[in-house]
Amino acid sequence: MDRDKRIGRRRWARIFACGLAGLLVLAGGLGLCAWLWRVDLARWSLARVLEDQGFGPVALTVDGVDFGRIDVSDLSLRGGAVAASHLAVDFELSALLDGRIGAVTLAGLILDLADGPSGLEAGGRPLLAPDGGGGASGGGLGIEIGAFALDQARITYRSGADVWTVGASTTLSLAGSHVAADTLTASVEGPVGKAALTAGAVSLDLPAEGGVALQLAAAAVDLPDLPWALSGATIGVKLTDGGLQTTVTGAVLRNLQQPPLLIPVSLSGQAGLAGDIVEFTVQAATLTAGPARLDIAGRYDTAKAALDASIALPPVRFAKDGLQPVDFSPRLGALPGKLWGGVGLSGKVTWQGGKLASDLALALDDLGFAGEAATVSKLKATLRITRPWPLVTAAGQRLTATVSSAGESADIEFTGQILAKPALKTENIAIQAAGGTLRAGGFTTSLDRPAIDTVVEVSHLDLAEVTRILGIDGLTGTGFLDGRVPIRVAGDKVTLTDGALKAQGPGTLSYRPGNLPPQIAAAGREMELTLQALSDFRYDSLAIEFAKAAEGEGYVLLKMAGGNPVLLPGQPFNFNIRLESNFARLADLVLLGLRSAQDFLGRAAGRQNE
Numbered sequence: 001m002d003r004d005k006r007i008g009r010r011r012w013a014r015i016f017a018c019g020l021a022g023l024l025v026l027a028g029g030l031g032l033c034a035w036l037w038r039v040d041l042a043r044w045s046l047a048r049v050l051e052d053q054g055f056g057p058v059a060l061t062v063d064g065v066d067f068g069r070i071d072v073s074d075l076s077l078r079g080g081a082v083a084a085s086h087l088a089v090d091f092e093l094s095a096l097l098d099g100r101i102g103a104v105t106l107a108g109l110i111l112d113l114a115d116g117p118s119g120l121e122a123g124g125r126p127l128l129a130p131d132g133g134g135g136a137s138g139g140g141l142g143i144e145i146g147a148f149a150l151d152q153a154r155i156t157y158r159s160g161a162d163v164w165t166v167g168a169s170t171t172l173s174l175a176g177s178h179v180a181a182d183t184l185t186a187s188v189e190g191p192v193g194k195a196a197l198t199a200g201a202v203s204l205d206l207p208a209e210g211g212v213a214l215q216l217a218a219a220a221v222d223l224p225d226l227p228w229a230l231s232g233a234t235i236g237v238k239l240t241d242g243g244l245q246t247t248v249t250g251a252v253l254r255n256l257q258q259p260p261l262l263i264p265v266s267l268s269g270q271a272g273l274a275g276d277i278v279e280f281t282v283q284a285a286t287l288t289a290g291p292a293r294l295d296i297a298g299r300y301d302t303a304k305a306a307l308d309a310s311i312a313l314p315p316v317r318f319a320k321d322g323l324q325p326v327d328f329s330p331r332l333g334a335l336p337g338k339l340w341g342g343v344g345l346s347g348k349v350t351w352q353g354g355k356l357a358s359d360l361a362l363a364l365d366d367l368g369f370a371g372e373a374a375t376v377s378k379l380k381a382t383l384r385i386t387r388p389w390p391l392v393t394a395a396g397q398r399l400t401a402t403v404s405s406a407g408e409s410a411d412i413e414f415t416g417q418i419l420a421k422p423a424l425k426t427e428n429i430a431i432q433a434a435g436g437t438l439r440a441g442g443f444t445t446s447l448d449r450p451a452i453d454t455v456v457e458v459s460h461l462d463l464a465e466v467t468r469i470l471g472i473d474g475l476t477g478t479g480f481l482d483g484r485v486p487i488r489v490a491g492d493k494v495t496l497t498d499g500a501l502k503a504q505g506p507g508t509l510s511y512r513p514g515n516l517p518p519q520i521a522a523a524g525r526e527m528e529l530t531l532q533a534l535s536d537f538r539y540d541s542l543a544i545e546f547a548k549a550a551e552g553e554g555y556v557l558l559k560m561a562g563g564n565p566v567l568l569p570g571q572p573f574n575f576n577i578r579l580e581s582n583f584a585r586l587a588d589l590v591l592l593g594l595r596s597a598q599d600f601l602g603r604a605a606g607r608q609n610e
């Protein structure tokens with residue numbers, strides 16, 4: 001019995017050993033077959049996984065497979081809408097069973113995206129919604145990738161007639177629906193131009209509700225077609241079925257021209273694309289001790305290429321020993337003198353059909369500056385700008401100011417407009433000076449080479465002030481004058497022709513010169529009588545005629561009739577006396593308002609139109 005049991009145990013041992021050996025041989029054979037056929041198995045498995053994720057039809061070539069790496073070339077998904085020249089996957093078998101991949105390298109990626117009825121599409125179907133099965137339903141791929149290297153990717157995004165192209169290289173990590181990267185370099189080209197982008201950190205998520213959420217930190221943007229650059233920005237981009245949303249915070253905008261058009265400014269904003277409409281808001285603030293803030297809000301119609309935006313610049317206060325325009329724009333460093341007072345801007349800007357227009361209000365509050373022709377103070381105006389570049393204003397713009405020059409001062413009121421040439425069209429200038437009013441207008445002058453040819457209408461001018469301004473030795477008087485003064489200015493040359501002022505009624509005139517004019521000195525025995533009569537002359541009529549050539553001295557011709565109450569009472573006298581004068585101070589008075597308004601508006605238009 002024992003012997004039979006021992007024989008039975010040996011028989012089962014032989015059977016088990018033979019079975020085990022057979023299994024090992026079968027396993028080895030299967031392993032050998034799997035190793036021999038590993039490329040075909042890998043091709044089939046990878047294609048099956050990608051098709052289950054909704055990326056079919058799939059075409060690829062497996063170049064190599066071992067226990068820790070797969071190399072794939074000529075990858076094509078969605079019929080070529082997603083493609084890559086090379087794909088390498090590094091893994092460990094134990095981690096792979098848990099859905100974890102060590103590293104993926106993707107070179108030559110081509111991704112063709114478009115807006116569709118169901119949102120973002122690739123190959124005519126939703127980008128991430130599978131055709132059935134798979135683990136990608138709204139929550140990403142369900143795979144964790146330790147490192148994802150993207151080399152020379154090219155992404156095309158089509159929205160209506162607009163086409164955007166992005167080229168990028170980066171190294172990413174992917175866990176389920178979350179993608180992160182330390183660095184990113186990219187180029188972007190679209191309907192509005194080109195841009196080069198770098199970012200210190202990148203985060204991309206595929207939310208369960210669908211779409212794509214991208215965030216860039218420490219981002220910098222260069223615009224090759226424009227002299228502007230953006231740095232230090234945090235940029236968020238979200239693609240959903242409803243469109244595109246973008247936010248920018250913490251950015252610094254710099255002008256690359258020399259000298260810069262604008263100092264660096266901090267920038268933040270939001271933009272949203274829905275259909276053909278982009279709605280946006282932008283907040284900018286200068287990086288100065290006394291910052292200026294600019295708010296812009298508007299919309300852009302991509303189908304019509306039409307822009308409509310509102311602008312608000314709260315008043316900026318300048319001071320002689322404080323904030324100056326050069327603190328905002330180094331290009332204004334050549335402006336003479338200091339500026340003081342307040343400047344604000346508000347209104348709308350539109351762009352349509354290739355034409356820029358605006359309805360902006362430039363508010364000047366008690367502004368002052370030392371100009372080339374005069375010192376201007378208490379300047380007040382609200383100028384309506386109908387085109388910001390080149391600067392053009394509406395007709396009938398009014399400004400008031402107090403100006404002083406060559407020891408004289410006057411209050412002026414200017415009405416006119418800036419034309420696009422650039423030129424200044426003067427409708428009316430009223431100068432309150434010397435107790436009366438001087439008016440001129442109806443002329444247009446270039447702002448880059450000023451020229452004036454007009455007639456100044458004079459009313460109720462105080463003779464005492466006129467004689468003081470003329471500065472003729474020993475001449476004083478009382479009364480009020482009216483008249484006309486034709487004046488021509490070309491550069492620094494002033495011409496007065498056939499100017500005449502007449503007294504409104506009787507008055508007094510006293511002439512006691514230290515040096516006798518030639519016509520009085522030549523009067524011989526009548527000289528003493530003439531000087532006595534002029535020392536206290538009571539005129540019944542008085543006319544002052546004068547002229548001055550562009551070069552050289554001018555003259556004044558006094559024509560008066562009357563008498564002296566002490567010398568030969570009741571004896572009428574008629575005098576025609578020609579007196580030499582350089583007219584410098586009279587010309588300054590006449591030109592005070594004309595050239596001051598021209599100087600201020602010329603600065604504004606000339607600087608803007610450079």
